[in-house]
Amino acid sequence: AAGLPLVINTWAFRKAAETAWRVLQQGGSELDAVERGCGQCEIDQCDGSVGYGGSPDESGETTLDAMIMDGNTMEVGAVADLRRVKNAIGVARKVIEYTKHTLLVGESASLFAVRMGFPYEDLTTQNSLSVYSKWLNQSCQPNYWKNVVPDSSKSCGPYKRPEKATYKEEEEAISRRSFHNHDTIGMVVIGARGAVASGTSTNGAIHKIPGRVGDSPIAGAGSYADSTAGGAAATGDGDIMMRFLPSYQAVEYMRRGTDPTVACQKVISRIQKYVPRFFGAVICANTTGSYGAACSKLPGFTQFHFMVSSPLLNQPTEQV
Ligand code: SD4
Numbered sequence: 001a002a003g004l005p006l007v008i009n010t011w012a013f014r015k016a017a018e019t020a021w022r023v024l025q026q027g028g029s030e031l032d033a034v035e036r037g038c039g040q041c042e043i044d045q046c047d048g049s050v051g052y053g054g055s056p057d058e059s060g061e062t063t064l065d066a067m068i069m070d071g072n073t074m075e076v077g078a079v080a081d082l083r084r085v086k087n088a089i090g091v092a093r094k095v096i097e098y099t100k101h102t103l104l105v106g107e108s109a110s111l112f113a114v115r116m117g118f119p120y121e122d123l124t125t126q127n128s129l130s131v132y133s134k135w136l137n138q139s140c141q142p143n144y145w146k147n148v149v150p151d152s153s154k155s156c157g158p159y160k161r162p163e164k165a166t167y168k169e170e171e172e173a174i175s176r177r178s179f180h181n182h183d184t185i186g187m188v189v190i191g192a193r194g195a196v197a198s199g200t201s202t203n204g205a206i207h208k209i210p211g212r213v214g215d216s217p218i219a220g221a222g223s224y225a226d227s228t229a230g231g232a233a234a235t236g237d238g239d240i241m242m243r244f245l246p247s248y249q250a251v252e253y254m255r256r257g258t259d260p261t262v263a264c265q266k267v268i269s270r271i272q273k274y275v276p277r278f279f280g281a282v283i284c285a286n287t288t289g290s291y292g293a294a295c296s297k298l299p300g301f302t303q304f305h306f307m308v309s310s311p312l313l314n315q316p317t318e319q320v
Helices: 015-023 028-045 088-098 105-113 126-137 167-176 244-256 260-274
Strands: 006-010 064-070 073-081 103-105 184-189 196-202 223-224 230-236 278-284 291-295 306-308 317-319
Touching: 006 015, 006 028, 006 230, 006 278, 006 291, 015 167, 015 184, 015 223, 028 064, 028 088, 028 196, 064 126, 064 223, 073 105, 088 103, 088 306, 103 230, 105 126, 105 167, 105 278, 126 196, 126 230, 126 317, 184 223, 184 278, 196 223, 196 230, 223 244, 223 317, 230 244, 230 260, 244 278
Parallel strands: 073 103
Antiparallel strands: 006 184, 006 306, 064 073, 064 196, 184 196, 223 230, 230 278, 278 291, 306 317
16 A cells, blocks of 8 residues: 555654664564664653653652564563563563563563563663652652542651542542653554554553553553554553553454544543543554544643654654
C-alpha cells in the first residue's frame, strides 16, 4: 500500500520516530524499528516518563516496564519492575530471542539482563532525587492508596493498610492523582509488506507503590500487534487501562473492518463508561497503512499528540 511502511508513536517524541524510521530505511526489521525507536526514548528520557531518572516510586527508586511484540509470530517479550538497567525494551527483546517466556519481573529480570550483557546502572538522577524529596516534603501525597487522604500532620509512607475504599472513594482517589509527567512511548510499525510489530517503554506512575506494574508491559494492554489485522498502543493511567486490554480491543475492531480512529474511540469510550475520569489515549494502525488515535479528553487533556512517519509524509509528522 502507498502508506507503507508506517511508524506511529504516542506523544510528540520526534527523535524516537526518526530513529525507528531510519532503522526501516536501512533495512532493519519492524521489530528492530520498534526496539530502537522506543530505545531512543529510554536514552533521551522522553518527558522524564520514559527511561532512567523519572517517576521515582514511594521509596525513591525508578523502575522500568517495557514490552515488544512480533505480529508475525505473536511472540511477546516483556520486563516489568526492572531495576538498575536502562535499556528496558532491549531486555524485552532478549526475552523473545533467548527464552520461551513472555514476561520477567523485578530483581530477577535485572539478573536476566546482566546475563544478556546489559550493565547495571543507577537509574536515580539529580532530577529523580529532587522530585522524590519534594514529594517527601509535601507529606508524601499518597497518590495510589485508596481512602488515604493527604494529611500534613502524618509522617511519610509506606502507608499502613487503609480501610477498604468504596467504589466512589476510589473514583475520588483517581481524580486526585497527579498525571503530570505520566507518559509512555508506545509504537506501532507496519512494514512495507504489512508485517506488524509494536512496543512500549515507561518508568510508570510517579510515586507508585513499589512493585506496581502498569499496562505497558502487558500484551493487549500496553500494545498489541497482529500482522493479519494491525497494531495498537496505549498511554495513560495504566492501573485502569490494563483492566480493559485496550490495544487488543482496538486491533480486533480493525480486524472487523472498523476505521482505526473509530476503533480507538470505541476503546476509550468503553473505559469511560466505568471510569469517567480516566486519563489515557490509544493509537492504532491497520495493515493497509490507515491509522488513528483517540484520547479521553479531560479538562487539561483535550488534545493528544502523536507522531506518524510514512512515505506519504516527507518527515515524521506530529498530529493531534
Ligand atoms: C503506566 N501507562 O505505567 C503507563 C504510564 C503512562 O501516560 O502511559 N502514562 O501506567
